Structures are given as C-alpha cells and as structure tokens.
Amino acid sequence: MALLEVKNLDVIFKLRTGDVKAIDNVSFTLEKGERLGIVGESGAGKSVTAFAILNLISKPGKITNGQVLFEGRDLASLDDEQIRDIRGNQISMIFQDPMMTLNPVLTIGNQMVECLQAHRNISKEKAKEIAIEKLKAVQIPSAETRLDQYPHELSGGMRQRVVIAIALLSDPAIIIADEPTTALDVTIQAEILELLLNLCKEFHVGLILITHDLGVVSQVTEKIMVMYAGAVIEQGPTEQIIHQPIHPYTQGLINALPQQTIPGQRLNQIKGVMPSLQDIPQGCAFHPRCEYRQEVCSQQRPTLTQYAERLSACHFSQQFLDK
Amino acid sequence: MIAFLIRRLGQALVVMFVISLLSFSIQDELGDPLRELVGQSVSEETRQQLRDELGLNDPFLTQYWRFLKKAVRGDLGTSYFFKRPALDVILDKLPATIDLVIGATFWILLFSVPVGVFAAIRPNHWFSKLAMGLSIIGISIPVFLTAIFLIYLFSVELGWMPSYGRGETAILFGDWETALLTADGLKHLVLPSISLASVILPLFVRMIRSEMMEVLESEYIKFAWAKGLKRRRIWFLHAFKNTLLPVITVGGVQIGIMVAYTILTETVFQWPGMGFMFLEAINRVDTPLIVAYLIVVGLIFVIVNTIVDIIYGLVNPTVKLIGKK
Amino acid sequence: MYWQRIKSSAAYYSFTHNRVAMVSALVVFIICALSALAPIIAPYDPWDLTQFDIMDSEIPPIGAEQADERFMLGTDAMGRDMLSTILYGTGISILIGVFATLLQAFIGITVGLFAGYFGGRLDSFLMRVADVQLSFTTLMVAIVILAVFQATVGLDFYEDYAILVIVLVIGVAEWPQYARTVRACVLAEKEKEYVDAARVIGLKPLQIIYRHILPNTFSPLLVISTVQVANAIITEAALSFLGLGMPVTKPSLGSLIRNGFEFIFSGSWWITAFPSLILIILILSLNLLGDWLRDLLNPKMYSND
Numbered sequence: 001m002a003l004l005e006v007k008n009l010d011v012i013f014k015l016r017t018g019d020v021k022a023i024d025n026v027s028f029t030l031e032k033g034e035r036l037g038i039v040g041e042s043g044a045g046k047s048v049t050a051f052a053i054l055n056l057i058s059k060p061g062k063i064t065n066g067q068v069l070f071e072g073r074d075l076a077s078l079d080d081e082q083i084r085d086i087r088g089n090q091i092s093m094i095f096q097d098p099m100m101t102l103n104p105v106l107t108i109g110n111q112m113v114e115c116l117q118a119h120r121n122i123s124k125e126k127a128k129e130i131a132i133e134k135l136k137a138v139q140i141p142s143a144e145t146r147l148d149q150y151p152h153e154l155s156g157g158m159r160q161r162v163v164i165a166i167a168l169l170s171d172p173a174i175i176i177a178d179e180p181t182t183a184l185d186v187t188i189q190a191e192i193l194e195l196l197l198n199l200c201k202e203f204h205v206g207l208i209l210i211t212h213d214l215g216v217v218s219q220v221t222e223k224i225m226v227m228y229a230g231a232v233i234e235q236g237p238t239e240q241i242i243h244q245p246i247h248p249y250t251q252g253l254i255n256a257l258p259q260q261t262i263p264g265q266r267l268n269q270i271k272g273v274m275p276s277l278q279d280i281p282q283g284c285a286f287h288p289r290c291e292y293r294q295e296v297c298s299q300q301r302p303t304l305t306q307y308a309e310r311l312s313a314c315h316f317s318q319q320f321l322d323k
Numbered sequence: 324m325i326a327f328l329i330r331r332l333g334q335a336l337v338v339m340f341v342i343s344l345l346s347f348s349i350q351d352e353l354g355d356p357l358r359e360l361v362g363q364s365v366s367e368e369t370r371q372q373l374r375d376e377l378g379l380n381d382p383f384l385t386q387y388w389r390f391l392k393k394a395v396r397g398d399l400g401t402s403y404f405f406k407r408p409a410l411d412v413i414l415d416k417l418p419a420t421i422d423l424v425i426g427a428t429f430w431i432l433l434f435s436v437p438v439g440v441f442a443a444i445r446p447n448h449w450f451s452k453l454a455m456g457l458s459i460i461g462i463s464i465p466v467f468l469t470a471i472f473l474i475y476l477f478s479v480e481l482g483w484m485p486s487y488g489r490g491e492t493a494i495l496f497g498d499w500e501t502a503l504l505t506a507d508g509l510k511h512l513v514l515p516s517i518s519l520a521s522v523i524l525p526l527f528v529r530m531i532r533s534e535m536m537e538v539l540e541s542e543y544i545k546f547a548w549a550k551g552l553k554r555r556r557i558w559f560l561h562a563f564k565n566t567l568l569p570v571i572t573v574g575g576v577q578i579g580i581m582v583a584y585t586i587l588t589e590t591v592f593q594w595p596g597m598g599f600m601f602l603e604a605i606n607r608v609d610t611p612l613i614v615a616y617l618i619v620v621g622l623i624f625v626i627v628n629t630i631v632d633i634i635y636g637l638v639n640p641t642v643k644l645i646g647k648k
Numbered sequence: 649m650y651w652q653r654i655k656s657s658a659a660y661y662s663f664t665h666n667r668v669a670m671v672s673a674l675v676v677f678i679i680c681a682l683s684a685l686a687p688i689i690a691p692y693d694p695w696d697l698t699q700f701d702i703m704d705s706e707i708p709p710i711g712a713e714q715a716d717e718r719f720m721l722g723t724d725a726m727g728r729d730m731l732s733t734i735l736y737g738t739g740i741s742i743l744i745g746v747f748a749t750l751l752q753a754f755i756g757i758t759v760g761l762f763a764g765y766f767g768g769r770l771d772s773f774l775m776r777v778a779d780v781q782l783s784f785t786t787l788m789v790a791i792v793i794l795a796v797f798q799a800t801v802g803l804d805f806y807e808d809y810a811i812l813v814i815v816l817v818i819g820v821a822e823w824p825q826y827a828r829t830v831r832a833c834v835l836a837e838k839e840k841e842y843v844d845a846a847r848v849i850g851l852k853p854l855q856i857i858y859r860h861i862l863p864n865t866f867s868p869l870l871v872i873s874t875v876q877v878a879n880a881i882i883t884e885a886a887l888s889f890l891g892l893g894m895p896v897t898k899p900s901l902g903s904l905i906r907n908g909f910e911f912i913f914s915g916s917w918w919i920t921a922f923p924s925l926i927l928i929i930l931i932l933s934l935n936l937l938g939d940w941l942r943d944l945l946n947p948k949m950y951s952n953d
Contacts, residue, residue, distance in 0.1 A: 087551035100542035463932035583788040
C-alpha cells in the first residue's frame with residue numbers, strides 16, 4: 001500500500017457565473033520517502049491539488065469526487081478534528097511567499113510552540129527545545145535567540161527556513177511544498193532547494209514539490225506529474241519525462257527552459273496562453289496551442305493512457321515514444 | 324520609546340498651537356470685550372483709552388502671545404454669562420460628559436467585538452445577517468433621532484426611564500462628581516449612553532467584521548490552518564490580533580467623533596455636560612467659554628490620539644517605538 | 649447601442665438580481681423626484697408666510713381625530729402644511745447633500761492626485777493635515793464655523809445665505825475622505841507600466857494625472873460618493889437640529905425635526921415623525937446603495953491555482 005494515494009479527485013468551485021472544475025480526475029501515489037513534482041502553469045490546478053490533499057480548499061471550492069488515502073484512511077471524509085490532527089503533524093505544508101506565511105504579530109517561538117502543542121501533550125519548555133533543534137536543522141544561526149524575534153526581523157530566505165523548520169516540527173511523513181522558492185532571490189533559491197532535498201533524504205520524508213519550473217523538479221524529485229487546465233497530461237519517472245517527453249505540452253515546457261536555448265536566441269516559449277478554466281476548449285485542452293494538432297484533437301479528448309512506466313494524455317504519444 | 328514619545332509630543336504641541344491660534348482668532352472676531360465691561364454709556368474717547376490700557380489696540384501677535392501666556396497658566400478668560408473663570412465652568416461640566424462617554428464606550432466594547440468577530444467567522448449565519456442589517460439601519464439613523472425615539476418610547480409612552488437630566492451623583496476623590504456610582508445616576512445614563520453609542524457601535528461592528536474577514540483570507544491564516552491549529556486559536560489569537568491593529572487606529576478617530584456627538588446627545592437629554600454648555604454658550608455669544616471649550620476639546624483629542632498611537636505601537640511589533648516609525 | 653452595453657455589464661446583472669439595490673435606487677429616485685417637483689405638486693408654498701394661518705396650528709394628520717382634510721400630514725405649530733413643508737425640506741436637504749459632496753470631491757480629488765503623484769514632502773504634509781482635520785470630525789468643525797459665522801454676521805443676513813454657507817462648511821470639512829481614497833489609488837496606479845509609458849513619451853504630469861490616472865480612480869470614488877451624500881445630509885440635519893443649520897423659515901428635514909421636538913411631549917408627534925421617517929428612509933437607501941456598489945466593485949477574486 002502506498003503512503004498516499006490520490007484517486008480520481010475532482011474539485012469544483014461554485015462561482016456566481018457557474019461551476020468551474022478546478023481539478024479534473026487527478027490520481028497519483030506517493031511512497032514513503034518518495035519525492036514527487038507537480039508541474040504546470042499558474043491556474044493549472046497544482047495548488048488546488050495540494051490544498052485538496054489536506055482538505056484545505058476554501059469556501060466556493062469543494063471536493064466533489066474521489067479519495068485521498070493516507071495510510072489507508074480517506075482524508076476527504078475525516079471530520080474536522082481528525083483532519084486537524086493530520087495537518088502539520090503527519091502531513092505539513094510550505095507556502096510560496098515566506099513574507100506572508102508567518103503571522104506578523106506573533107513571535108517565531110510562539111508560532112513554533114503552538115504547532116507542537118496542537119498535536120502533542122507537551123510542555124512549553126520541551127516544545128522550545130524541539131523548536132531550537134529544528135531551527136538548527138535548517139541551518140539558522142543563533143537559533144535560540146530567534147524564538148523571541150518577530151518575522152519582520154528576519155530576511156526572506158531566513159523566514160522560509162523558519163517555515164521549513166515549522167513543517168519539520170512533528171517529523172511528518174509528507175511535506176507539501178507549494179512553490180517554496182518562487183518568491184526568493186535566485187541565489188537563495190538554490191540554497192533553500194538543496195536544504196529541502198537534504199532534509200527529506202535525511203529524515204526520510206516524502207515530498208510533493210509544486211512548481212512551474214521544470215528545471216527545479218528535475219533536480220529534486222523522482223517522479224513528475226504535469227498538469228494542464230486542471231487535468232494530468234503526463235506522469236512518470238523524472239529521468240524519462242525530462243529526456244523523452246511524450247506529450248507536446250511537456251516538450252514545450254522543456255524546450256522553454258533557458259538551458260535548452262542557444263545563447264543569443266529567443267527563449268522557445270509555448271505560443272498562446274492556457275485557457276481559463278471557465279472555457280476549456282473541446283477535445284484536447286491543449287490543442288489550440290499545439291504544433292502537432294490534427295483534426296481529431298479538436299473533437300476527441302485524449303484519455304490518460306499507460307505507456308510502460310508512464311502515463312500521457314495525447315493521441316500521438318505512441319508516435320513520440322517510437323521516435 | 325522615549326524618542327517616539329518626544330516625536331509624538333512635538334506633533335501634539337504643533338496641533339495645540341494651531342488650535343489655540345484658531346480659538347484666539349475666534350475670540351478676536353466675536354464680540355467686543357469693552358461692551359461686556361463698561362456697557363454702552365461710555366464716550367468714544369474713554370473707550371479708546373480703555374482699549375489702549377487693555378492692550379486691545381496692540382498688534383494681533385502681541386495679543387495672541389498674551390493670550391497664550393495666560394492660557395498656559397490655565398487662565399482662559401471669564402465667562403460673560405457665569406461671571407466665573409471659563410476653565411472652572413468647563414471643569415464643572417466635564418465629569419458629566421465623561422460619564423456619558425464611559426457609558427457609550429461600555430456598550431461599544433460589550434457588543435462590537437463579539438458581534439463583529441462572529442459576523443466575520445460565520446458570515447452566512449442568520450445572526451450575522453441580522454447584525455449587518457441592523458448595523459446599516461443604525462448608521463442611517465442620526466443620533467438625535469435615536470435619542471428622540473428612545474425618549475418617546477421609554478419615557479413618554481412607557482414611563483420606564485427618566486427623559487432628561489443626570490440624576491443623583493456621587494463624589495469621588497474629593498471633588499469629581501460622577502453618576503456612575505448611584506442607581507439613580509445609572510438609570511439616567513442608560514438612554515443617553517445608548518443614543519451616543521447608536522452610531523459608533525454599528526460602525527465598529529462593520530469595521531471589525533470587514534477587517535477580520537480580510538485577515539481570514541490572508542496567507543498566514545491559511546498557513547495556520549495547514550499547521551493543524553485549533554480553530555479557536557486561529558480565530559481569537561492569529562486573526563483577532565491582526566484585526567485589532569486597524570481597529571485601534573480608526574477607533575481613536577471614533578472617540579473624537581463621539582465627543583462631537585455628545586453635543587447632540589446632551590442637547591436632546593438636557594444632560595448637564597460640556598456639549599450642552601457649549602451650545603448654550605454659542606446662543607449667548609459667550610466667547611470666552613466657546614474658546615475655552617475648543618481648547619479643552621482640542622486637548623482631549625490630542626491626548627486621546629497620542630494614547631492610541633502608543634497602544635498601536637505596543638500591539639504592533641513592526642512599529643519600533645525607538646527611533647523612527 | 650449604449651443600452652446594449654449597459655444590459656450586458658456585470659453591474660446591470662448584479663443590480664437586477666439584487667432586490668435591496670433595486671428597491672433602494674427606486675426609493676432614492678422617488679424621493680428626489682418628488683422633492684424636485686415640490687413647487688408643482690405641493691398643495692401649499694411653505695416659504696410664503698401668507699399661505700398659512702396660525703389658527704390651523706398642530707392639526708393632526710388624516711386618520712386621527714380632529715384631522716383636517718386640507719392637511720394630509722397635519723400642520724406644524726405655525727399652521728404650515730406638513731406635506732408641503734416636507735417636500736420642500738427634503739429638496740433642501742438633498743441639494744445641500746449633493747453640492748457639499750461635489751465640493752468635497754473637487755477639493756479632495758485635487759489634493760489626493762497631487763499628493764499621490766508628486767509624493768515626498770508635499771504628500772506627507774497634506775496627509776498630516778488630512779489626519780488632523782479628520783480627527784476633529786466634520787460635525788465639530790462645522791458647529792464651530794457656523795456658530796462663529798452666525799454670531800459675526802447676525803441672524804438675518806445668515807438666513808439669506810444659509811444654504812451656501814452650509815454647503816461650503818460641509819464641503820470643506822470632509823475633503824480628507826476623498827483625498828485619502830484618491831491618493832491610495834494614485835499610488836497604486838503610479839506603479840503600473842502605462843504611467844511610465846506615458847511619461848516616457850513626454851506627456852506632462854498634469855496630462856498624465858488627468859487623462860490616465862483620474863479615470864482609474866472612478867470606481868472607488870463612486871462608492872464613497874454615495875455614502876458621502878448620505879453623511880452630508882446627516883451632518884446638515886444634525887446642524888439644523890442644533891439650530892445652526894437651515895432657519896425655520898426655509899426648513900430642511902433637520903430644522904423640521906428640531907421644530908417638532910418640543911411638541912413631542914404634548915402629543916403632537918407628527919411634526920417630528922414624518923420628517924424623521926423621510927430622513928431615515930433616504931439615508932438608509934443611500935447607504936444600502938453604497939454597500940451594494942462596494943460589494944460590486946470589490947469582487948473577491950478566487951484564484952484557481
């Protein structure tokens with residue numbers, strides 16, 4: 001049994017103008033200590049998937065179908081108190097912008113201790129010891145004095161380290177990191193990413209890394225899942241997907257990486273923009289932007305099909321594989 | 324902290340300076356002190372002589388400086404009507420107004436926080452909708468109409484409550500007269516304090532609700548949920564403490580509004596406070612009393628705003644009380 | 649053509665699906681129309697001393713005993729027909745509310761645009777002034793100015809120019825509301841690229857402000873304007889109630905309420921009740937419209953990512 005198994009998940013947002021399917025039939029698994037990357041443009045449904053795992057979808061959104069099995073228990077059907085005890089305890093999250101993630105009016109120590117005390121019967125002193133230990137694990141200098149500081153006294157990179165330390169507090173089985181480096185300076189991005197990778201390896205923590213940057217996931221994860229307009233379009237081992245993508249969208253993403261470009265030339269961007277979830281085109285959602293499109297693409301929606309170790313939703317994946 | 328206080332004090336002094344200048348101009352503009360002193364029957368020559376003696380022909384700034392020197396010593400002139408020092412008259416009336424403000428503040432604190440917070444965390448609950456509906460009605464009814472309506476209903480029709488005056492008072496600390504310590508005084512206070520609170524309470528409820536709803540949408544609240552904290556802690560510590568910051572700032576301004584509204588409330592209830600006195604002074608063109616009132620009220624505003632700023636600095640860790648903001 | 653565009657807009661959709669907004673708009677419209685038509689539809693002219701008789705004083709409205717069918721809503725202590733007086737008085741209240749708001753908007757928008765666009769010392773000075781003025785509250789400022797003014801020029805002269813003076817006082821005292829809103833908008837707009845672009849192609853600051861920045865401040869200004877008209881009407885009513893606003897000879901709703909207040913205890917409730925009711929309904933409708941506009945123009949965006 002996998003540690004985490006997401007099965008046929010649908011999330012619908014009820015808006016004034018009508019229902020919008022933000023996530024359409026998403027399934028994946030994560031083994032203990034495994035690292036998965038979820039890749040896609042903004043609006044592709046990556047973050048919604050992450051929040052859906054912990055049943056944290058806010059108001060107009062709702063899980064309408066599917067299961068999130070964690071150690072065999074369906075998280076989507078737990079009551080408030082049961083799911084609360086999973087959040088931040090067995091599955092924790094790291095958010096995108098460390099400037100906004102920490103509460104500005106509470107001390108770092110306060111925000112760490114409360115997390116431990118929410119899940120364990122533990123004294124304040126013991127909780128502080130653990131907090132200091134985790135701050136040291138994320139390589140924050142003079143960890144002891146940080147507990148009394150407020151978030152605004154730390155730099156962005158330091159704050160993200162604090163957020164990671166909070167995620168590690170209860171020795172979780174899985175960390176979900178939602179664009180953990182996007183808001184940081186480029187130089188700090190690499191440091192944080194390496195730290196995250198090392199910590200996951202060291203403590204044998206499963207990682208779900210959500211990013212729009214295929215370059216980032218390729219360095220960190222073992223598996224990749226590519227999403228487009230709310231649905232999974234390609235999924236498989238990182239090695240294979242990076243070296244031989246069998247969906248035109250994934251190919252486009254890889255070609256757009258700066259490393260793939262000859263210096264002095266324009267970046268190979270995918271033409272057009274992702275459709276809004278309110279008007280996804282008929283047939284394959286990607287077909288208006290696809291350079292390989294045929295007539296069938298605008299009429300029939302390709303199903304997610306297995307090709308050896310991976311899955312792809314394109315009518316021509318077999319041809320790409322054979323090439 | 325000290326630097327912050329000095330800065331704040333400097334600003335307060337500038338504001339007080341402007342207020343005193345304006346007040347003095349008013350005094351200069353209104354009424355002829357000679358008429359009050361000697362009446363109409365004195366010849367023009369003697370008048371001029373008296374003017375010179377009293378320094379009324381001196382340049383504006385010289386006169387203002389004299390006024391300022393006296394004002395600092397607490398001498399704000401003598402009321403034409405009461406024939407007593409204006410400041411004494413005002414200090415006699417001040418406790419009644421403070422009773423009224425304390426009464427209204429009591430209602431506001433009692434209801435605004437629980438109702439506003441509830442309406443923010445349960446926006447679709449029937450009670451929240453009722454509270455929002457009532458609050459917009461409350462905002463739309465002018466204070467003096469609320470006051471008139473309360474008098475009509477509870478005094479004229481039902482006869483439950485006294486319709487005017489302050490009732491019995493008790494003496495506190497030697498010479499501070501308060502109606503808060505006698506049953507009769509409290510009974511007299513009920514309707515006036517509700518009227519005074521009737522506009523500001525709904526404003527607070529709406530403000531707390533909208534600020535709190537905004538905070539609940541923030542990333543750090545989402546992160547707090549993701550940490551698996553209990554909801555009480557998220558609502559009443561994480562969200563509420565952040566809601567408090569803008570509420571404190573605006574709340575300071577609202578206290579100023581409350582002082583202005585005491586004039587209306589006191590007029591309807593004939594409450595013997597500063598506001599009622601001020602309106603009477605205006606009708607009698609009792610200039611020294613008008614000027615003294617403006618200066619005292621200005622002082623109250625400045626003190627309240629300074630206290631509010633300091634409280635804000637204490638609650639908000641991102642404002643360093645040391646050095647610049 | 650325009651009608652088509654209006655019909656397909658989100659505002660139209662929201663308006664036609666919001667009963668509160670529709671009723672409020674209708675009420676405001678009816679009250680405005682009736683008061684504008686007052687000279688035609690009112691049975692008497694309340695400003696004309698010859699048209700009423702002190703013998704007709706304190707006649708109760710139709711439905712009560714001793715009612716007189718000449719006076720549908722009864723008469724006041726001077727024998728004036730309440731219906732006519734209210735129609736005219738509502739007109740005065742609305743007139744003052746609208747013109748005071750226009751003046752506020754003019755001063756506030758000008759100050760806000762310049763403070764926001766040029767920033768620096770000018771900005772911090774103007775905003776400091778706005779802070780201080782706001783903390784003294786409109787009512788307080790208005791009471792003081794009007795009291796001094798009345799005492800200086802005498803009551804007779806005052807009565808002739810009351811409307812003008814009240815509009816000026818409320819207009820001048822409330823400008824910081826607009827200034828703050830506009831300044832915040834300008835600061836947000838200034839960051840955007842089109843302003844840089846306009847500067848790069850050599851437009852003068854004034855041109856940029858008026859042609860490019862001002863139009864973008866429209867929606868928030870619309871919201872506060874509705875509420876500001878309501879507030880100005882309340883302030884005028886409060887001033888008149890204190891005897892510092894419109895004189896009894898040309899009463900606004902506030903002066904009518906003041907006028908009737910002393911007769912409540914003797915049972916003549918209608919002199920106060922009818923003007924109060926109109927005042928409350930008018931302000932409530934304006935506030936409800938303001939609320940609806942605010943919700944409409946600040947939609948909560950739900951991101952899908």
